[in-house]
Amino acid sequence: MDINDITIREARQEDLDHIAGIYNSLWCNWIRASGALDDWALCGRLNAAMQLQRSPITLVAERNGGVVATCLVGIFDHGAPRTNPEWQPAYETLLAQATERAKTADDDLEGSLFGDSREKATADRFAASGNEYAQGQINLIVMRPEWQGLGLGRRLLDEARARMRDEGCSRFFLMSDNHSDYQFYDHIGMKRIAEDHSQDTGDGFIVYIYGGEC
Structure with a gap:
């Protein structure tokens, strides 16, 4: 596998399930192993959509028509996160589904559904503190396991840094x-x-x- 065969582009709506699949392969396999495939799919799709709607910069790495990695980048304006309206409807739909499911979920499933949302609250507190690094944020960088260790993560981060510089960020x-x-x-x-x-x-x-540094 050669990262020179990779194309980096902006995420499209049809990429949601691909991004969710990568997310699930890293963090939600226990749900699939339990046989709860609907919960497994919901967890990945909700968390992918949540990160996308917080990311004005949405990068995916594509090879032969398939998404193999993503890097989602947030921007803060005076300590407040900028959102991405293109992804807001999908996020709101999935959030409503997850909120309903959580009414009967055990603690482990509830944690998988909403753990990333709680982490974002930590990020928002950090940004609101006025820290000099709170200009941009790498919200999510994940790739399929077989692409790890080949330099793709560094390439995505380099592209993310360039996009953040275009937005006026010097640190992230x-x-x-x-x-x-x-x-x-x-x-x-x-x-x-x-x-x-x-x-x-x-x-x-x-x-x-x-x-x-950006």
């Missing part, structure tokens, strides 16, 4: 956690600028906030 941040592959951001030289422990429910969960 992103969020990871101690249950994810946060070492990648250490490896590419980003600076860990803050930690958040507010989502720790006794399992030692820590959100890491990294800062970078």
Whole structure:
């Protein structure tokens, strides 16, 4: 596989299920393994749409007509996140479905449906604090496992940086956690600028906030 065969473009509506599939392959396999395929699909689609509607810059990496990775980028205006109206209807529809499903869901499913939304509340508090890095945010960067380690993540981040510079950003941040592959951001030289422990429910969960230059 060669990343030179990759085309990077803006996301389209028909990409939602592809992005949701990548998201699910990384974080929601336990739902599929339980046999709850409708819940599995809803979880991926809701979280993908939530990230898309918070991202004025929506990049996908495409090869041979298939989406293999995505990088979704938020912009903050005076501490407030800019939204993407193109993705708002899909998000609102999926949010209503997930809210209804949560009425009868157990804690694990409810956490998978809405955990990313709670993390965004942490991001919004960080941005509202006036931190110098709170100009842009990498909301989501994910790729199919077979494309990891080939330089595609760095290529997507380079393109995201260029797009953020076009929006007037000089710095940006992103969020990871101690249950994810946060070492990648250490490896590419980003600076860990803050930690958040507010989502720790006794399992030692820590959100890491990294800062970078555009």
